[in-house]
Amino acid sequence: MKIIVTGASGHLGANLVRRLLDDGQSVRVLLREGSNNTAVEGLDxxxxxxxxRDFTGMKAAVRGCDRIYHCAAKVSTLDGDPLLKREIYDCNVLGTLxxxxxxxxxxxxxxxxxxxxxxxxHNPEKPSDETVPFYPFSPHLPYGFTKTFVEHECLKAFANGLxxxxxxxxxxxxxxxxxxxxxxxTLLDFANGKLLAYVPGGFEFVAARDIVEGHILAMSKGRPGQKYIFSSQFLTVDELMDIFEEVTGRDRPSIRIPGPIMSGIAEVADFVLPRFFPNVPRRFTSGAVRILRMHRRADISKAKNELGYQPTSIKASIQSAYDDFLRRGLIASK
Ligand SMILES: NC(=O)c1ccc[n+]([C@@H]2O[C@H](COP(=O)([O-])OP(=O)(O)OC[C@H]3O[C@@H](n4cnc5c(N)ncnc54)[C@H](OP(=O)(O)O)[C@@H]3O)[C@@H](O)[C@H]2O)c1
Structure with missing residues (x-):
């Protein structure tokens, strides 16, 4: 039984493929020529x-496979220019279709x-579960819209019998x-003393091994047509900085930019930078700052109750990310 993983060169895919191989599965990976495919180097x-975006190519890629993990997506926190928006839409929505x-x-x-x-x-009153609908009239990034349409495509395919x-x-x-x-x-910059400032806020984080386990559980036990949220832990950015300090042995940046000020700076940058460097990755886009300031929390009861999902520790995951970066020579000694 062959399993194909799309996005195998990406962060989730790289962890999922290793887990499937450890489980003794026969794995095919979808890669792009010319991409950085280090993640699958040396793997069987x-x-x-x-x-x-090439339907004919995708038909050939999945032929002979019994199961698919579709992890590939164009991940972006940029509003971007029309070309980038088109790329995000085509990769995520048409690609999933x-x-x-x-x-x-x-x-x-x-x-x-x-x-x-x-x-x-987002419901500010309580953690969001799978039943809370996406509200399209609050500000969202193109990526967020496309991931909503991805779910819509999944429901259409479910209605067609998939x-x-x-x-x-x-x-x-x-x-x-x-x-x-x-x-x-962010962890690399922190560990290398290059993170100069941070913005308070909070978000739900998931350990790589937990989101991999979530995918495996969704495959083995997930009900057709359903979605399941997987998280390990909500952390404020200050709590994240505490863990980074423990793991790296370095102090956090002394500059903690208050959210409203950072929002203002990011909005000016959003106005200026796209005109000169539209597709350059940036840490603090106003979209990213907005998401951090929302303190969004997840309710993962459905995954726990239906699938038996049990999250592990974010601190352990940060430690293993750090160890892996260190092993690959990406962290300079202090
Ligand atoms: N990372 C997160 O924190 C996070 C949070 C929420 C949801 N997710 C979702 O989790 C999934 C995996 O994310 P990730 O963090 O692993 O992303 P990632 O590291 O950016 O990897 C994305 C992967 O998708 C592939 N891809 C993108 N466009 C493609 C295309 N047109 N054709 C073929 N392959 C394409 C990339 O291949 P190339 O190497 O060729 O570019 C890469 O392998 C995505 O669906 C993402 O939306 C991630």
Whole structure:
């Protein structure tokens, strides 16, 4: 029984593929030629190359597979220019549509699609569960909109007879982060003394091993057409800095920029930077600051009750991300 993982070169995919191999599964990975594919170097996997935006290529990629983990997506906290918006939409929404359609045509038995907490609605009164609808008229990033439409495509495919489940992820932290991710870059900058300031706020974080376990549980026990939120822990940024200090042995940046001031700075930067450097990655976009200031919390009862999901420790995951960066020579000695 062959399993294909899309997004295998990414942070989640790299961890998921290793877990599937440890479980003795036969794994095919979807990669793109010319990308940084270090994440799968040396792994005993079958490699196929293609782009989610190419339906013919996706049909060929999934042929002969019994199960699909569709982790690939264009992750972005930028509002971006029209070209970037188009790329995010095409990769995420059309890409998922292609995978789901290809799965239906190939008679794949089950698909797990990676969802995002940014596509779950926000209720300031209580932690959000899977029933809280996404509210489209508050400010969202293009990425958040597309992850909502991804869920819509999953429901359409379910209505057409596909066994598909959405595994919703919060902010992932953990090892095998080869790009590295936004959280990984923050930890690296902290460990290398390059994080000059931080913004208070809070968010739900998920350990890489927990979101991998969530995907495995969604595949083995998830009810068709359902979504499940997986988180390990809510942390304020101050609590995150406490853990970073313990793990790295360094002090946090002395500058703690109050949220309203940072929002103002980020909004000015949002206005100025896109005109000159529209697609340059930035740590504090106003979208990212807004999300941190919302202190969004997740209710993971559904995953616990239906799937038996048990989150582990974010601190242990930060430690293993740090150890992995250290092993790869990305952290300079103090
Ligand atoms: N990281 C988080 O904190 C977080 C939070 C919530 C939800 N999620 C969701 O979790 C999933 C995995 O995220 P991640 O953190 O692992 O992302 P990531 O590290 O940025 O990796 C994204 C992966 O998707 C692939 N990809 C993007 N566009 C593609 C295309 N057009 N065709 C083929 N492959 C394409 C990338 O391949 P290349 O190497 O070729 O670019 C890469 O392997 C995504 O669905 C994301 O929305 C992540």
């Amino acid at each position: 996997v079958e490699r196929v190359y293609g782009d989610l 292609h995978i789901l359609q290809a799965a239906l045509e190939a008679g794949v038995s089950k698909v797990v699609v990676s969802g995002s907490f940014s596509a779950v609605g 066994n598909v489940v959405v595994a919703v992820s919060c902010a992932i932290i953990g090892p095998h982060d080869y790009k590295p991710s936004r959280m990984g870059r």
